[in-house]
Every structure is written in structure tokens, then in C-alpha cells.
Amino acid sequence: MTTLGTAAASPGEMDTGRLPVGEARDGSEVGLPVAVINGRHDGKTLFIQAVSDGDELNGLGVVRRLVPQIDPDEIAGEILIVGITNYYGFQVAEHRNPIDDTKLNRAFPGNESGTSSERIAAATFEIASRADLVLDLHQGSTSCMINETRVRCGTRHRLHEECLELARVFGCGYILDLKGPDGQLARAAPDEGIPTIDPELGGAVGWDETSIQKGVKGVFNVLYYYGFLDGDLTVQPQTRAKSFEQYGSPSGGLVRFPFDLGKKVQQGDTLFEITDPFGTLKSRITADSDGIFWRHRRLPQVATGEYVCSVGTKLDEV
Ligand SMILES: [Zn+2]
Numbered sequence: 001m002t003t004l005g006t007a008a009a010s011p012g013e014m015d016t017g018r019l020p021v022g023e024a025r026d027g028s029e030v031g032l033p034v035a036v037i038n039g040r041h042d043g044k045t046l047f048i049q050a051v052s053d054g055d056e057l058n059g060l061g062v063v064r065r066l067v068p069q070i071d072p073d074e075i076a077g078e079i080l081i082v083g084i085t086n087y088y089g090f091q092v093a094e095h096r097n098p099i100d101d102t103k104l105n106r107a108f109p110g111n112e113s114g115t116s117s118e119r120i121a122a123a124t125f126e127i128a129s130r131a132d133l134v135l136d137l138h139q140g141s142t143s144c145m146i147n148e149t150r151v152r153c154g155t156r157h158r159l160h161e162e163c164l165e166l167a168r169v170f171g172c173g174y175i176l177d178l179k180g181p182d183g184q185l186a187r188a189a190p191d192e193g194i195p196t197i198d199p200e201l202g203g204a205v206g207w208d209e210t211s212i213q214k215g216v217k218g219v220f221n222v223l224y225y226y227g228f229l230d231g232d233l234t235v236q237p238q239t240r241a242k243s244f245e246q247y248g249s250p251s252g253g254l255v256r257f258p259f260d261l262g263k264k265v266q267q268g269d270t271l272f273e274i275t276d277p278f279g280t281l282k283s284r285i286t287a288d289s290d291g292i293f294w295r296h297r298r299l300p301q302v303a304t305g306e307y308v309c310s311v312g313t314k315l316d317e318v
Pocket residue numbers: 052053056105138139141
């Protein structure tokens with residue numbers, strides 16, 4: 001029998017339930033929605049977490065589509081899923097947990113007697129600790145971003161190769177291989193010996209169908225490669241960026257990009273222009289380095305100093 005919160009499944013079964021994480025302001029019990037798929041056969045344990053950032057819904061779109069497609073009788077091992085991690089952020093469609101105004105993915109490994117976010121992080125980190133592999137499904141918030149997978153442990157970490165392999169298997173086509181900030185699940189779980197990646201499934205307000213399909217395929221790739229399901233998988237070469245350059249606006253106005261996300265840019269290429277409301281050019285910004293046009297703001301209006309776009313740099317193929 002495998003249990004996860006109130007969910008419990010014998011071999012060959014799946015179940016859903018709630019993982020208690022305390023009480024809401026009205027005193028009602030709060031439980032994160034969880035699913036446990038207990039395979040008929042022995043194997044590894046995979047943990048999938050979605051909506052760590054409350055406005056990042058593509059991962060939930062993946063989970064919602066994935067679970068009904070999995071037959072526990074055909075699975076070797078166990079799949080543990082938290083469908084909505086940032087419970088309070090999700091309720092109000094905000095990135096951070098509004099109870100403590102914290103980004104949940106800076107709170108790992110958490111603290112079971114700490115703040116709201118630390119308690120949620122501790123509860124899901126305990127599940128991650130039971131796993132052999134972890135997928136923390138994110139996206140570039142509500143901005144516009146390519147589909148990519150992040151390796152956050154840093155290239156000198158003892159688990160770097162395993163994390164990079166997992167990212168290659170997930171197979172979004174692009175990998176950002178750059179040590180992340182403290183408190184990320186993809187930083188904390190490798191310290192416990194668990195290969196962990198952040199698939200970043202595009203960027204959208206609500207759901208993006210292409211990104212959700214990429215995410216579902218990525219999870220199935222992991223299930224095939226690591227022996228949860230019978231089948232072969234050929235891992236395709238991917239473009240890796242080992243750094244990231246962010247650009248802000250030197251002036252206020254309306255931004256215009258000359259090309260689409262995923263385009264290769266060369267140092268000196270125009271990245272964006274700022275005009276006034278009547279089309280008069282105010283600024284033209286060029287790329288500092290060669291790279292790939294990775295992410296850009298969704299809304300066209302910017303103030304001086306406001307974030308405009310990012311370029312993935314230091315490219316190679318892995
Ligand atoms: Zn995120």
C-alpha cells in the first residue's frame with residue numbers, strides 16, 4: 001500500500017486525496033490535491049509537483065491530462081503527484097503565496113513549524129524525499145517564454161550529470177543549465193541525492209495547448225526512459241544555455257520585437273525598440289552577446305528600467 005496524504009493505493013491501483021498543510025483563515029482544513037499511482041510491478045518512484053507558483057497553470061494542465069492516461073497495471077514503480085502546490089496563490093491566480101507574500105520556490109526544503117510557505121514546502125519536500133526522480137512543473141509565469149527545462153543544482157554539483165540527463169530525457173528542446181537561487185526545490189532535492197529538474201512549460205495566462213502537450217510528452221519520455229513503462233526512447237540532442245542575460249528598458253513607451261521567441265540572435269542584433277504612442281522611435285536595444293531569444297514581457301507598455309526580455313547565452317548542444 002502506498003499512501004500520500006489521504007490517498008492510498010495498493011499495487012495496480014490509483015487514488016486521489018488531500019495532503020493536509022494546516023488551516024485557512026476561516027479555520028477550514030487546507031489540503032493540497034494529490035494523486036498516487038501504485039504500479040503493478042516494482043520500480044522507481046517519480047514525484048511530480050505542479051503550480052508551485054500560483055499563476056503557472058500549464059503544469060496542472062499536464063497533470064490533468066496525464067493521470068487519466070496512466071494504467072497502474074502497466075506501471076513499474078510509483079508516481080506521486082501534488083496537483084496544486086501553492087494552494088493560496090492558485091485561489092487568487094497570483095504568483096506568490098498571499099498569506100506570507102512569499103515565492104514558494106524559495107522556501108525549500110521548508111520548515112514544518114514555519115510560515116505558510118515553509119510549511120507547504122516541508123510537506124511536499126517530504127514527498128520528494130521518497131522519490132528517485134522529481135519533476136517540478138513551472139513556466140515563465142504569465143510572460144512569453146520558450147519551452148525549456150532547467151537544471152538548477154549547478155554544474156559542479158555531484159548530481160549534475162543525473163539532473164542534466166533527466167532534463168535531456170524530458171526533451172523540451174532547450175535546457176537552461178544554471179545554478180538557481182537558494183530555496184528552489186531543484187536546488188534542495190539534489191542535495192538529498194534526488195535528481196530534480198524544473199520543466200519550464202512556456203509562459204501563458206491560463207493554459208497554452210502547445211506547452212501542455214510538450215509537458216505530457218516530457219513526462220511520458222521520463223516514464224519510458226526510467227522503466228516505469230515498457231517502451232524505447234531515443235533522447236534527441238538539445239540546445240543548452242549556460243547563462244542568461246536580462247534586458248530592461250532605457251525609456252518609457254511601447255516595445256516592439258523584430259522576431260519571435262527561439263530565434264538565434266547575434267551580438268549587435270536589434271532585440272527591441274521603444275516608441276512613443278505615435279510611433280516615434282525613442283530607443284533601440286541590441287544584443288550584448290550571441291544567444292537565443294528566450295523570454296519577453298507580455299504587455300507592450302514599459303517604464304524606464306522595467307523588464308523587457310531575456311536572451312539565453314553560452315550555447316552548446318547536449
Ligand atoms: Zn515558476
